[in-house]
Amino acid sequence: MAATGAEAKDPENHPSSDRLVQLSNPNVATMKEDILYHFSLSTSTHDFPAMFGDVKFVCVGGSPSRMLTFIEYVATELGLGRPGDEHPNICSGTDRYAMYKVGPVLSVSHGMGIPSIAIMLHELLKLLYHAGCTDVTVIRIGTSGGIGLEPGSVVITRQAVDACFKPEFEQHVLGKRVVRGTDLDEGLAQELLRGSAELGEFTTVLGNTLCTLDFYEGQGRLDGALCSYTEKDKQAYLRAAHAAGVRNIEMESSVFAALCSACGLPAAVVCVTLLDRLLGDQISSPHEVLAEYQQRPQRLVGHFLKKRLGRA
Amino acid sequence: MAATGAEAKDPENHPSSDRLVQLSNPNVATMKEDILYHFSLSTSTHDFPAMFGDVKFVCVGGSPSRMLTFIEYVATELGLGRPGDEHPNICSGTDRYAMYKVGPVLSVSHGMGIPSIAIMLHELLKLLYHAGCTDVTVIRIGTSGGIGLEPGSVVITRQAVDACFKPEFEQHVLGKRVVRGTDLDEGLAQELLRGSAELGEFTTVLGNTLCTLDFYEGQGRLDGALCSYTEKDKQAYLRAAHAAGVRNIEMESSVFAALCSACGLPAAVVCVTLLDRLLGDQISSPHEVLAEYQQRPQRLVGHFLKKRLGRA
Numbered sequence: 001m002a003a004t005g006a007e008a009k010d011p012e013n014h015p016s017s018d019r020l021v022q023l024s025n026p027n028v029a030t031m032k033e034d035i036l037y038h039f040s041l042s043t044s045t046h047d048f049p050a051m052f053g054d055v056k057f058v059c060v061g062g063s064p065s066r067m068l069t070f071i072e073y074v075a076t077e078l079g080l081g082r083p084g085d086e087h088p089n090i091c092s093g094t095d096r097y098a099m100y101k102v103g104p105v106l107s108v109s110h111g112m113g114i115p116s117i118a119i120m121l122h123e124l125l126k127l128l129y130h131a132g133c134t135d136v137t138v139i140r141i142g143t144s145g146g147i148g149l150e151p152g153s154v155v156i157t158r159q160a161v162d163a164c165f166k167p168e169f170e171q172h173v174l175g176k177r178v179v180r181g182t183d184l185d186e187g188l189a190q191e192l193l194r195g196s197a198e199l200g201e202f203t204t205v206l207g208n209t210l211c212t213l214d215f216y217e218g219q220g221r222l223d224g225a226l227c228s229y230t231e232k233d234k235q236a237y238l239r240a241a242h243a244a245g246v247r248n249i250e251m252e253s254s255v256f257a258a259l260c261s262a263c264g265l266p267a268a269v270v271c272v273t274l275l276d277r278l279l280g281d282q283i284s285s286p287h288e289v290l291a292e293y294q295q296r297p298q299r300l301v302g303h304f305l306k307k308r309l310g311r312a
Numbered sequence: 313m314a315a316t317g318a319e320a321k322d323p324e325n326h327p328s329s330d331r332l333v334q335l336s337n338p339n340v341a342t343m344k345e346d347i348l349y350h351f352s353l354s355t356s357t358h359d360f361p362a363m364f365g366d367v368k369f370v371c372v373g374g375s376p377s378r379m380l381t382f383i384e385y386v387a388t389e390l391g392l393g394r395p396g397d398e399h400p401n402i403c404s405g406t407d408r409y410a411m412y413k414v415g416p417v418l419s420v421s422h423g424m425g426i427p428s429i430a431i432m433l434h435e436l437l438k439l440l441y442h443a444g445c446t447d448v449t450v451i452r453i454g455t456s457g458g459i460g461l462e463p464g465s466v467v468i469t470r471q472a473v474d475a476c477f478k479p480e481f482e483q484h485v486l487g488k489r490v491v492r493g494t495d496l497d498e499g500l501a502q503e504l505l506r507g508s509a510e511l512g513e514f515t516t517v518l519g520n521t522l523c524t525l526d527f528y529e530g531q532g533r534l535d536g537a538l539c540s541y542t543e544k545d546k547q548a549y550l551r552a553a554h555a556a557g558v559r560n561i562e563m564e565s566s567v568f569a570a571l572c573s574a575c576g577l578p579a580a581v582v583c584v585t586l587l588d589r590l591l592g593d594q595i596s597s598p599h600e601v602l603a604e605y606q607q608r609p610q611r612l613v614g615h616f617l618k619k620r621l622g623r624a
Contacts, residue, residue: 007529023537023538024537024538024539024540025534025536025537025538025539025540027534027535027539028535028537033594033596034458034535034594035594035595035596037594037595038424038527044462051473062408063407063408064407065407085395094376095375095376095377096375096424111423111424111425111428112350112408112423112427112428112431113423113425113426113428113430113431114425114427114525115424115426115427115428115524115526115530115563116423116424116425116428117429118425118525118527118528119424119425119526119528121537122527122528122536122537122538123537125537126536126537129537151505162484163484163487164487164489171525171529171530172397172406172475172476172524172525172526173527173529173530173532173533173540173541174545174546174548174549175475175476175477175543175552179528209552211471212426212428212484213426213430213484213525213532214430214431214483214484215427215430215431215619216431216434216593217483217490217536218427218483218484218485219486220485220486222337222339223337223339223340223343223346223440224337224434224438225335225337225433225434225435225437225438225571225574225575226335226336226337226434226571226574227336227337227338227339228336228337228485228577229485229486231487234486236486237486237487240487240580242313245466251427259537259538262537262538263537263538264611273495282345282346282349283347283349284345285346290322308463
């Protein structure tokens with residue numbers, strides 16, 4: 001069974017009340033209490049509208065420390081708060097995820113891989129719903145392997161594709177295969193691309209993103225604990241990916257696109273490439289180089305937020 | 313294509329040199345340097361044999377703070393080190409995983425979900441290989457949802473099964489479907505079960521473990537951001553799982569079993585159940601109760617280590 005497009009809502013075509021974050025689950029509205037277990041937050045112990053009602057932008061990324069760096073960067077760039085302000089972790093009751101907020105911007109870590117980001121997104125979408133948020137945009141900032149790009153290049157995802165290069169996210173629901181689309185917001189992607197041209201600091205391209213369930217065999221690496229194919233097989237696979245428009249490989253974009261789309265939220269994926277997978281598998285650039293690469297999606301999204309919030 | 317059983321080695325049937333940790337990838341032996349990126353460790357900057365050569369037991373679990381608690385507990389229980397000893401995080405150069413060591417016991421976090429634990433296991437298996445470790449046993453200690461069990465019960469996994477209750481782990485390698493077995497060590501499971509009977513502190517059962525890629529829809533929860541089925545559908549699925557021998561549900565056991573088996577390491581999965589999924593979806597027990605539940609796999613494995621190391 002395939003999910004229908006009816007799950008996704010286009011905020012542009014609905015009256016303003018429809019720009020509220022909507023869930024695709026009627027049960028949640030009837031729950032007396034909703035415990036967001038992996039955030040260590042609950043509607044009965046936390047005032048979600050007061051804590052999160054003004055959120056307009058949610059930025060997510062794998063590493064908790066990177067998401068703290070991001071909120072510090074955004075606070076400074078947008079002139080929200082003062083230098084040296086502390087940014088407490090809103091999810092301090094757990095070590096599953098970290099969450100930070102400054103003004104209308106929420107920054108949340110999601111760990112590595114589709115299941116880890118999916119848990120976070122289910123609870124994030126419920127958080128935004130309970131808080132009564134409106135007009136929320138969600139952006140994933142991450143790292144990836146590139147295909148045929150200079151390391152340090154940034155890829156804005158056109159379509160998230162699976163291991164067979166199809167724009168689909170497959171999961172099992174009650175033992176049955178369900179396939180969802182992985183549409184992202186085209187206008188948002190173009191806006192981010194224009195922003196990168198304005199910045200003029202690094203190469204940014206629009207391309208498809210291969211989303212895998214595994215970092216080693218799943219991405220054709222030759223250096224895992226298991227490997228049963230040759231360099232030639234690997235090259236053939238990566239070149240087929242490139243021919244299908246794939247410019248980078250990561251592990252979260254497909255479910256991110258599917259869940260945001262199902263709840264009608266415009267979403268984008270902005271990842272820096274740490275290496276060119278046509279030339280190797282190991283991430284061997286010096287620490288400082290990798291650290292600077294990882295700031296690039298943050299700078300791009302920081303510039304976007306400044307413009308959107310009228311501070312550029 | 314299906315992986316053959318030839319990948320797995322039975323250490324009992326081989327001369328002692330074969331009880332070295334073996335990889336299922338000939339490329340690694342030829343690499344001049346091996347960077348374990350997600351551990352922030354490299355063979356050219358760290359002396360793996362000196363740091364890890366004496367490791368005999370690796371315990372893994374989702375939460376970094378729980379794996380620190382575990383190493384502190386083991387250090388005390390086994391009389392390794394002194395009370396108040398600090399246990400530095402060996403992977404302090406990254407926030408992807410945390411790793412601690414005391415004597416022959418290594419404790420490593422793996423985050424949530426199959427992709428996250430798979431990255432960790434590939435790098436862990438290579439670490440043990442580079443260190444020249446012999447006779448290593450690997451145990452996952454975790455949390456799970458129970459089916460038809462009193463919350464707080466511990467399940468030792470007989471077989472890790474997929475969403476259709478088959479003892480298989482499916483992944484995509486170079487775009488092709490590969491299915492691996494999810495065998496765990498039966499003798500080790502029985503030894504852990506006997507140990508729990510000796511402890512006599514909580515109910516422990518042997519059962520199949522359903523390993524899913526999603527916590528909400530993938531486990532039949534009614535309280536996610538998306539849900540398109542009824543309570544009746546959910547009950548039918550969970551009861552079918554129970555009829556197939558499933559006693560708990562988590563998100564890592566299948567790839568854990570598949571990868572350890574492929575490299576010939578005896579492995580076991582010991583998870584406490586935080587709730588009975590036949591009665592609900594939300595994890596709503598008080599914090600102190602959940603904290604005590606989470607200690608149970610640690611106490612069971614602590615007892616096992618004491619006996620194995622001749623300290624009981």
